[in-house]
Amino acid sequence: MSASIVIGADRNGAPVRIDIEELLATRLLVQGNSGSGKSHLLRRLLEESAPVVQQVVIDPEGDFVTLAEPFGHVVVDGAAYDQAEIARLAARIRTHRASVVLALDGLELEAQMRCAAVFLNTLFDAPRDEWYPVLVVVDEAQMFAPAAAGDVTDEVRRLSLAAMTNLMCRGRKRGLAGVIATQRLAKLAKNVAAEASNFLMGRTFLDIDMARAADLLGMERKQAEQIRDLERGHFLGLGPAIARRPVGVRIADVHTRARNVVQGLMPMPTAAGQAMESLLLAESLTFDAPRRVDESEAEPIDAGELLEQIESTVPVAEQVEKPVEPSLFEQEETAANVVAILAEMAQEPDCTFQPAAQLYQDFTVRCRMARLANTGIDLAGFRRRFAMAVAGVPDDKAPRWREVLALARDVPDDLLAPFLMLAVAAMEGAPCPDDDRLAEVYGTRSPGRIRRLLDHLERSGLIVVRTDYGGRRSVGIPGLGLTTAPVAA
Incomplete structure (x- = not known):
């Protein structure tokens, strides 16, 4: 080179x-x-x-x-x-x-x-x-x-x-x-x-x-x-x-651009005079409908998560191409074995506290031991599949989970496991997972981070948290129209 x-x-x-x-x-x-x-x-x-x-x-x-x-x-x-x-x-x-x-x-x-x-x-x-x-x-x-x-x-x-x-x-x-x-x-x-x-x-x-x-x-x-x-x-x-x-x-030319850079002039707004005045002086609405937050409004990444992200970084010079997809004859058996390996890894103690790169290396070793040479799963795909396994979603092709996974498509990888766990509880009518369980799947021992996590998911329009007068918490999933059973917070 x-x-x-x-x-x-x-x-x-x-x-x-x-x-x-x-x-x-x-x-x-x-x-x-x-x-x-x-x-x-x-x-x-x-x-x-x-x-x-x-x-x-x-x-x-x-x-x-x-x-x-x-x-x-x-x-x-x-x-x-x-x-x-x-x-x-x-x-x-x-x-x-x-x-x-x-x-x-x-x-x-x-x-x-x-x-x-x-x-x-x-x-x-x-x-x-x-x-x-x-x-x-x-x-x-x-x-x-x-x-x-x-x-x-x-x-x-x-x-x-x-x-x-x-x-x-x-x-x-x-x-x-x-x-x-x-x-x-x-x-x-x-x-x-x-x-x-x-x-x-x-x-x-x-x-x-x-x-x-x-x-x-x-x-x-x-x-x-x-x-x-x-x-x-x-x-x-x-x-x-x-x-x-x-x-x-x-x-010479470049491939990327700076954020929010305006190249050249832009057309002036068509509103003028009284129309512009009404826009500037209009009273704000007393009620704003819930909306999904923009990526720029998301909560800053926690220092611990950023350290893990740095640890999992693979230099560009060391990256390799994705493996060739397995043949149609092998795909069904390979998929079943991958699901079994992920489920086995998800059951191990403190697995969520390990860096994603280390878990992915363990996953590839297990696949080689099972003679699965071409799983077609890269690090990004592994993080999402592992989050599903931790949350108890066994197979992304199962019909009952398609709606949940479609809803979770835009959820960041690091938030996917706790969100899916809440969605699974809502689908099954089970009690809302407590802070300790959410912290475990999130890979943290900080109660404050779980409170911020729930607040961020709620501001994003993904969940609705309700606490009754008895101090019991339940979590609703608006996209599914379902709610977990209440449990003492």
Whole structure:
């Protein structure tokens, strides 16, 4: 596998490459004013190098979370965790070589700097046997390594600047390769920028920034004017990982986009005058019908669940294709054996407390022992089938369960087992499972998490929780029109 990726083409149409192995040793600085295509360049670099090297993205605007689905990055919402949890997540990331995006868009500037500093320092302090190569991309680096004091306290500035300095100055020996991007070179601390040996300079208008860019590229001051004339998406590249002489490059297309980015103009609304006034001043309804919550409104992932997600991450380079489907003659027998194996695993004590990747490995071993070479079940499919087995749903093809499974189709994998257990109890008219039983199938020992789980399922429109005057709880499933028998909560 080649460690060289194509980021674009020069003026003659020849491909311009970045040597990832060389980049890990020499680091990269990207500079360009707003609208120059800086984020597009970073996205191209991340997408092309995802199969080659582990990636960690410090994302202050939440632009790169869209890498999660196509490239397997784990999204860590910095606003949802405290300092200790962020440190534990960062430590686990180095251990399991998971590619992650640390999204900081839900935090104020000072909190962003604190969170990023804790995260980077933990990556830096990893044990020696975990110094795997990592591409650490920091967007808007001038926020985390400011050249001068700004609107934050001196303590926060020193903490964040020290973390960025460690990344760029001492990170190489620990496997950390810094890729920092900034809108203004003049606002970026010089001791951080000076450690980069590779440069990609985009459109810049201010004289002070053009002068610094020209110095870094080894150009004369008269030649610096061409930096002002660069088009959007065009950069000048230089460095051992790119080219020995400054080369112009037009960045190639990308596969993903930032969230909520409006491309070009949009039609103006047709309402105007009194019609628009009535829309703005209309009284709110006294009663809103229940609705399913949007994914963006969902409860943040618990730190423990996110740790398990990181542990179960398989690097893109290590992923394999799905096995070939078994023949029609073998499918019925294979399906029955798979159901039996899943049911056997679901009966084992504390099985739900194990990481999904470990359970899946156990499942594949059992299948091989039963001479089932082609089950056709990947990790995602296993998580749902195992949740069904834990909840007591024996076979997804049984007619009585089709309505339940259709209702559960949009339920996230980590919530599926407790939801199915509630649905099974409702279908059978059995007592509502208590918190201890729900906690067991959910894989937690925290009563608070179960209360939040029930609240989230209810806000999503999947269940209705009712507690009578005797303190007995019952759970209804609106999609089925059924309710569990009441039981003391």
